[in-house]
Amino acid sequence: MPFNLLKYGLSADYPAEVDLPPPVELKPRYDVVIIGAGGHGLAIAYYLARYHGITKVAVLDKGYLGGGNTARNTAVIRSNYLTPEGVRFYSESVRLFKNLANEFDFNIMYSERGQLTLAHTDATVRAFRQRAEVNTHFGGRTEMLDRQQVAELVPTLNMDPGHLPVLAGLWHKDGATARHDAVAWGYAKQAAKHGVEIHQLTEVQELVIEQGRLTGVKTNRGTVQCGCAVQAVAGHSSRLLDMAGIRAPILSYPLQAMVTQPFKPFLDPLVSSSALHCYVQQTSRGEVVFGGGSDPYPLYHTRSTLELKESLMAAALEMFPFLAQARLMRQWSGTTDMTPDYSPIMGCSPVDNYYLDAGWGTWGFKATPICGQTMAALIASDGKKVPELIQPFALERFSRFQQVNEMGATAASH
Known part of the structure; x- marks a missing residue:
């Protein structure tokens, strides 16, 4: 192996396949x-x-x-x-x-992990039931979970975040x-x-x-x-x-997200809450990604803000309080074209x-x-x-x- 690696490194004719051809006029x-x-x-x-x-x-x-x-x-x-x-x-x-x-x-690096969307009110539970039926009828794999099933699926989730207890969940297997x-x-x-x-x-x-x-x-x-x-x-x-x-x-709006330092795996599904305006997922490298809603004003610029960081982290900690000591590694923004x-x-x-x-x-x-x-x-x-x-x-x-x-x-x- 070392000899082959050395031979590859010193070769003038690399055998590796080039992904893209060189630029042309x-x-x-x-x-x-x-x-x-x-x-x-x-x-x-x-x-x-x-x-x-x-x-x-x-x-x-x-x-x-x-x-x-x-x-x-x-x-x-x-x-x-x-x-x-x-x-x-x-x-x-x-x-x-x-x-x-x-x-x-x-x-x-496709990874099917499922997505869990939390319901915090009776009205959301009713809306999720309808949504599950529509998804099932038209080819999606979506079902309702009760509070106990949600807790079993995501043991690290805080089931009673502030004034918004988790009543049920919409489980999307795809x-x-x-x-x-x-x-x-x-x-x-x-x-x-x-x-x-x-x-x-x-x-x-x-x-x-x-x-x-x-x-x-x-x-x-x-x-x-x-x-x-x-x-x-x-x-x-x-x-x-x-x-x-x-x-x-x-209209175009900024949309921000952020990611923490890596941790040992603790979260397989993607977990989101529209009431808290936040979703959380753990990457294959162990980093925890937080995302939320768009900024409330039109803008083409892709800049990050302290205001969004604070509000997003507060919502994420409602769901996963033990992440309070986690350190953020980076924050970024895209520009969404909303209809x-x-x-x-x-x-x-x-x-x-x-x-x-x-x-x-x-x-x-x-x-x-x-x-x-x-x-x-x-x-x-x-x-x-x-x-x-x-x-x-x-x-x-x-x-x-x-x-x-x-x-x-x-x-x-x-």
Whole structure:
């Protein structure tokens, strides 16, 4: 082993496989330009190339691969939503996640651990019963637990936090986590193998629209012509929509999280409480992650605040008081693009050849595979065949008053 390691280190020709090819110049034209090299943009590129044979694709990002919200989330995967449309959509995403490592031949560290959402009032218990029925009917694995079952599932949980005793819990067996950057790199690696170009540090400055039809994209590295383009830029969705002249009900809010020093394993499920505005999970490395609701004011900046840290820690200690002496290692923030009904905007736009993947709020990571698959199918059909799973999430639902209301479906309310 030492000799082989030395031989490998001194070799001029490394046998290791390179994940991504070296950067290249932008071509004058592409069939598809994808704005945003996060999980969604890379997934769309991968499914276009592998399953639809569309390989003349450029993925553009003003920063670096997976450096936006993909790098700033808490990597939760689940499908326990409120509406039939939401449950069907996210259940399919969970199904795809389970086989993603095999499809990539790339370890995304997928770990099915279950998610427990706490009910502190009789009204919440009634709402959870309905939610469990909807999830079961439309393909999710969700059930109600009584107080004793909750205590047995999470022995370290404080069952009587202040004035909010735990009455019951919503147990979602499909709740899981995965390594967020591994998901992005897995999609990027496989997309590049199929001929997709990934251009980092390439900022879109203007969308070239002629007579209501998108024909090209102007960047800091030059203008490229394209058959169509799709925006997948998460918190900056409204800025791209402004460039396209499209009105959409999206506001961007900061969303913060933090993590402690590592501990020996004590918490397997993900535990959340919308009443306390907090969720807690322990990573495979032993760190304890805390997350909560969005900041109460629109802002594009990804900065952390002492105010949120104090309120989030107070809520977490209500659930797990013994963590009072834990030391925080880091705190971070992402930018969430929120819609009025807390559901995404997917599909065609008022501009011909311009597709929307926006409005994901706090649930974008868990939708990565199914978003890539459905948006790729839509683009491959030239916008003529909208996949059934994303038809309810069209932009037109707001003018038709057909919202898909997922308010309250988050692990911590916003």
